[in-house]
Amino acid sequence: MKIKSIMVPAKINAAPESNFKQLLNEMLVNNHSCGLIGYGSKLHGMVVARDIMLMCQQSFNNENCFPSPELTVADVMHSKPFCLHQDTSVYEALVTAKVNQLKNLPVVDDDDNLVGIISQTELLNTYIDLMDLDQALRKTNKKLESLALEDALMKIGSRHAMEIDLKYKQAEAKRNKSSYAIALIDVDFFKNYNDHYGHQLGDKALQSVAKIIKKVKRKSDRVYRYGGEEILIIMNDIEQEGAHLAAERIRAAIEQANIEHLGSKLNVLTVSIGLCSQKAGSWKDMVKLADLALYKAKQEGRNRVL
Numbered sequence: 114m115k116i117k118s119i120m121v122p123a124k125i126n127a128a129p130e131s132n133f134k135q136l137l138n139e140m141l142v143n144n145h146s147c148g149l150i151g152y153g154s155k156l157h158g159m160v161v162a163r164d165i166m167l168m169c170q171q172s173f174n175n176e177n178c179f180p181s182p183e184l185t186v187a188d189v190m191h192s193k194p195f196c197l198h199q200d201t202s203v204y205e206a207l208v209t210a211k212v213n214q215l216k217n218l219p220v221v222d223d224d225d226n227l228v229g230i231i232s233q234t235e236l237l238n239t240y241i242d243l244m245d246l247d248q249a250l251r252k253t254n255k256k257l258e259s260l261a262l263e264d265a266l267m268k269i270g271s272r273h274a275m276e277i278d279l280k281y282k283q284a285e286a287k288r289n290k291s292s293y294a295i296a297l298i299d300v301d302f303f304k305n306y307n308d309h310y311g312h313q314l315g316d317k318a319l320q321s322v323a324k325i326i327k328k329v330k331r332k333s334d335r336v337y338r339y340g341g342e343e344i345l346i347i348m349n350d351i352e353q354e355g356a357h358l359a360a361e362r363i364r365a366a367i368e369q370a371n372i373e374h375l376g377s378k379l380n381v382l383t384v385s386i387g388l389c390s391q392k393a394g395s396w397k398d399m400v401k402l403a404d405l406a407l408y409k410a411k412q413e414g415r416n417r418v419l
C-alpha cells in the first residue's frame with residue numbers, strides 16, 4: 114500500500130518571513146502538531162515541537178524569558194525537512210520515520226509539490242492493520258486449500274473430496290446393496306527417499322506414483338491424497354478378489370516403473386497397499402481396516418498387497 118492513500122492532504126501554512134506568533138496561534142487553533150513553511154506548494158522548512166523548544170532554550174540562554182514578538186517563522190523553523198514521495202510504501206515510510214525519529218513527514222508528488230502529511234503513528238497503525246489483514250488472508254487461503262477438491266501436488270482428489278465421496282459411497286452401497294473396496298497406498302521408505310534425494314525430488318516421485326496409479330486404475334475407481342505420501346483409492350462395485358487383482362496391478366506397475374530409490378531394499382521405489390473389501394460399518398471403519406492391512410503389509414516386508 115502506498116502512503117498517498119492514507120496521507121492527510123496538506124498545504125503550506127506560512128511563508129518563512131511571516132510572524133512566528135501568528136503561526137503559533139494558527140497551529141494551536143487548528144491543533145496542528147507542526148507547521149509547513151514555504152511558498153505556493155513548495156516546502157522550504159518545518160516547525161515542529163523540537164524547533165519551538167530550541168527557540169525557547171535560546172531565549173532563556175539570552176536571558177530573554179519571552180521570545181520576541183518580532184520573531185519570524187524563519188527564525189524558528191528547520192529547513193530541508195525530510196519528505197516522502199507519495200508512492201512510497203507504508204512499510205518503507207514507517208522505517209524512514211522510525212530510523213530518522215520523525216513524528217510527521219510531509220508528502221510530495223513527482224514535481225516536489227507538497228500534497229500531504231503523514232504521521233509515524235498513522236503509519237504504524239496502518240502497518241499493523243495490513244499485517245492483521247495479511248494474516249487473515251493467509252488463514253482464509255489455508256482453509257480454502259483444505260476445502261479444494263483437487264490436491265495441488267499429485268493432481269488427484271483431495272482429502273476433502275475423499276470424505277465427501279466416501280460418505281456418498283457408503284450411502285449408495287447401503288441403498289443398492291452394492292460393494293466397494295478401499296485401497297490405502299503408502300510409498301516404502303519414503304523418508305529415506307527425501308533424505309537421500311531431497312524434498313523437491315520427493316515431490317516429483319509422489320507425482321510419478323500418482324500418475325502411474327491414474328494410468329493403471331480402473332476407469333470407475335477414484336484416487337485421492339489421503340495425507341502425506343499416502344494415497345487412497347475407492348474401488349467401485351468390486352469384491353475381494355477383484356480388488357486384490359486391481360491393487361496388485363498398481364503395485365507391480367510402480368515397481369516396474371524403475372524409479373531409482375537407493376534408500377529401499379530393491380533400490381527402486383515401491384509401495385505397500387492395505388485393502389478393505391469387506392463391508393464394515395461405516396466408511397471410517399473401512400479406512401481403519403485398510404490402514405491395519407497396510408500396517409501388516411509394511412511389517413511383512415513392504416512392496417505387497419494385503
Ligand SMILES: Nc1nc2c(ncn2[C@@H]2O[C@H](COP(=O)(O)OP(=O)(O)OP(=O)(O)O)[C@@H](O)[C@H]2O)c(=O)[nH]1
Pocket residue numbers: 266299300301302303304305307311312313314315316319340341342411415
Ligand atoms: N517430498 C514429500 N515428502 C512427503 C510429503 N508428504 C509426506 N512426506 C514424507 O514422507 C515421509 C514418510 O515417512 P514415514 O511415515 O516415516 O514412512 P517411510 O519412511 O515411508 O517408511 P515406511 O512407510 O515404513 O516404508 C516423511 O519423511 C514425510 O516428510 C510430500 O508431500 N512431499
